[in-house]
Amino acid sequence: MNNRIQDRYDLTKLMFCALFILTMMITSFLVIQPFIIGLTWAVMVVITTWPLLIKLQIVLWGRRVLAVIVMTLLLILFFVIPIALLVNSLLINSAPLVAWASSPANMHFPEMEWLNAIPLIGSKIYNSWHNLVEGGANELLAKLRPYVGEATTWFVAQAAHLGRFVVHLALMVLFSVLFYFHGERVAQGIRRFAVRLADEKGDSVIVLAAQSIRAVALGLVVTALIQAVLGGIALAMAGIPYATLLTVLMFILCVVQLGPLLVLIPAIIWLYWSGDTTWGSILLVWSGILGTFDAVLRPALIRRGADLPMILILFGVIGGLLSLGMIGLFIGPVVLAVSYRLILAWINEECGT
Known part of the structure; x- marks a missing residue:
């Protein structure tokens, strides 16, 4: 009996056990590290689309295999x-953009001669504009030119890892198929592990995390993706240069809740400026529809709404892009949203609210 108590409180034995467990954890992490991004993405996709899988299974005579095949094809x-x-299109069109952004000839303020055509006040506005430019605006732009070129080159470089990106996409599809087949078993295992760690609170934490993932994925990412794609199609049809790059920029702006108008309005001005009033008017009407599109689509997708601070979403997008590349645009906001919701739930529970 004494020997058992002595073994239980043997400091050297406890240290070696802890060291062994830590070594196994670090080694396991290093082994699965190449698959973490694809796995995380698959978890997001499966949690978001799980209700659709269940509905398809009911329609397809209760056959999970058929439902998984359909979901995989849709994915x-x-x-x-x-x-x-x-x-791929971003990579193809990136070289001209980098060259344009780095060229001194392109980095200057426009002459704005069309201002003279405005009755009564046109000449005054034109003179004020040129006084502003000659007063140091072009000099400031010249100082900013190197940083604009470097920033453009860095942004395009984030999408340049096409091979790695394709690997992550393939892993995401593979893991998604496995989760679709064994989703209930995986969810049960995760919830049992959470209960083992924190009793009933652990289970509620897992449920809250799943709700946050579905809320952000549907309310933010899907809405932003639809807005960006519709806006990009309109830009391409209107003949706007670098429509693909502008589509990516619109997607980022929509995710951070700034909307697509920051890209569409300059495009409309450019069309009118170049004399293409027909497509300018069409894009103007389409921009008005698309600018309010998220107000209708986001509540319909998210139902309860993702009540998240805008600064949190902004940090998630920028931080995800810096740390994980283009994939971080999807993962970053979701990870921060889940963490925010869990911390908020813990604070409210401690405060008794």
């Missing part, structure tokens, strides 16, 4: 292929 058709084509 490849509406998610993998568009993103892969978008990134």
